[in-house]
Amino acid sequence: MIRFEQVGKVYPDGTTAVDDLSFEVAEGELATLVGPSGCGKTTTMMMVNRLIEPTSGRILVDGEDIARVDPVRLRRRIGYVIQQVGLFPHRTVLDNTATVPALVGWKKAKARARAAELLDLVGLDPKTYGPRYPAQLSGGQRQRVGVARALAADPPVLLMDEPFGAVDPVVRERLQNEFLSLQATVRKTVLLVTHDIEEAVRMGDRIAVYGQGRIEQFDTPAAVLGSPATPYVAQFVGADRGLKRLSVTRIEPDDLEEPPVARLGEPAAAAAARLRAQGARWAVVLGEHGALHGWVAADALARADGRDTVGEPARRMDAWVPVGAPLKQAFGEMLQHDAGWVAVLDGPRFLGVLTPAKLHEALRRSVDADARGVGRDEVDFDSVADA
Numbered sequence: 129m130i131r132f133e134q135v136g137k138v139y140p141d142g143t144t145a146v147d148d149l150s151f152e153v154a155e156g157e158l159a160t161l162v163g164p165s166g167c168g169k170t171t172t173m174m175m176v177n178r179l180i181e182p183t184s185g186r187i188l189v190d191g192e193d194i195a196r197v198d199p200v201r202l203r204r205r206i207g208y209v210i211q212q213v214g215l216f217p218h219r220t221v222l223d224n225t226a227t228v229p230a231l232v233g234w235k236k237a238k239a240r241a242r243a244a245e246l247l248d249l250v251g252l253d254p255k256t257y258g259p260r261y262p263a264q265l266s267g268g269q270r271q272r273v274g275v276a277r278a279l280a281a282d283p284p285v286l287l288m289d290e291p292f293g294a295v296d297p298v299v300r301e302r303l304q305n306e307f308l309s310l311q312a313t314v315r316k317t318v319l320l321v322t323h324d325i326e327e328a329v330r331m332g333d334r335i336a337v338y339g340q341g342r343i344e345q346f347d348t349p350a351a352v353l354g355s356p357a358t359p360y361v362a363q364f365v366g367a368d369r370g371l372k373r374l375s376v377t378r379i380e381p382d383d384l385e386e387p388p389v390a391r392l393g394e395p396a397a398a399a400a401a402r403l404r405a406q407g408a409r410w411a412v413v414l415g416e417h418g419a420l421h422g423w424v425a426a427d428a429l430a431r432a433d434g435r436d437t438v439g440e441p442a443r444r445m446d447a448w449v450p451v452g453a454p455l456k457q458a459f460g461e462m463l464q465h466d467a468g469w470v471a472v473l474d475g476p477r478f479l480g481v482l483t484p485a486k487l488h489e490a491l492r493r494s495v496d497a498d499a500r501g502v503g504r505d506e507v508d509f510d511s512v513a514d515a
């Protein structure tokens with residue numbers, strides 16, 4: 129856990145970088161610090177590993193006042209990922225990753241084994257990439273090595289300063305997603321600095337929105353988007369925060385419609401009769417083990433030859449998302465496949481479908497669930513419906 133108690137930093141030239149900061153990041157929580165250039169995010173972060181010393185207040189890590197901890201020892205408990213990555217150019221990727229374990233006195237073989245494990249975890253095959261030098265990697269791969277290196281000694285705390293800043297938007301989104309699934313397993317206490325509100329919203333369990341040298345709001349992404357605490361925050365998160373909410377609202381089983389289902393191998397006539405009885409115009413078609421195959425229209429089933437199975441008139445459908453995915457992903461799938469619905473799966477199991485109407489409802493649910501209650505008129509639903 130990281131706790132700031134009335135922390136201030138005035139640089140020797142008189143610049144007040146941060147003033148009276150008090151907030152707490154819980155164990156296993158990922159907090160993003162977001163704000164415009166020069167607002168004090170990096171200063172905040174670098175005070176945690178004592179690369180910068182505060183001029184007032186104190187910072188506790190796991191209940192311990194870090195001013196009393198030897199900075200070198202402190203830094204070994206805190207992973208640090210920066211935009212330029214800072215890999216040693218003349219060391220292999222494997223040795224770069226093993227740096228901290230080696231520093232804290234692990235035997236070479238153990239440090240390397242751990243490094244290989246970490247490279248694997250961040251999606252780099254240690255056999256292929258371990259022996260390479262940093263210059264022989266892409267920007268995104270270097271960034272992953274940076275994350276692997278920071279995690280290698282299994283520090284409870286991770287500081288990340290614009291960790292995905294140096295790569296193009298597509299790679300960036302992939303790295304963000306990879307990091308999130310990694311974080312779901314390793315559950316570090318993370319402070320992540322970014323100037324990008326989209327990134328802050330996507331990554332953070334909570335977001336600290338910085339004004340000049342102070343935090344204007346520290347809350348969940350849904351609350352920051354739904355009820356900005358100050359006009360400054362409202363302006364910073366942008367007028368399209370209704371749309372941004374799509375990224376933070378997750379699909380729940382209750383959001384789904386359960387359309388009629390037909391099995392790939394069942395006789396078309398039987399399925400046609402069932403749909404007719406239900407007054408349904410189409411059905412989702414499931415293949416082996418309940419896996420999504422596609423859909424079939426009721427009239428296509430009715431026209432099918434007596435010997436046909438559902439498979440003959442069925443059409444393929446690839447628009448699906450896992451349950452728990454953000455609404456934005458479902459919306460993206462609908463647009464990409466030009467579909468009126470997306471299937472929602474739990475592992476391979478078909479749960480139901482999300483339609484635009486249900487998507488809209490889910491968005492309202494998220495607004496209603498907002499602890500502090502948000503006026504509906506504050507969220508621009510029309511821009512969602514029109515988009």
Ligand SMILES: Nc1ncnc2c1ncn2[C@@H]1O[C@H](COP(=O)(O)OP(=O)(O)OP(=O)(O)O)[C@@H](O)[C@H]1O
Nearest residue numbers: 139141143145164165166167168169170171172323
């Ligand atoms: N060594 C220093 N001496 C004097 N002022 C400094 C020093 N380092 C930073 N500052 C100032 O402190 C303020 C906060 O800087 P900081 O780097 O923490 O901001 P930031 O939010 O991380 O900005 P950016 O997003 O541009 O990196 C800025 O006004 C900056 O100019």
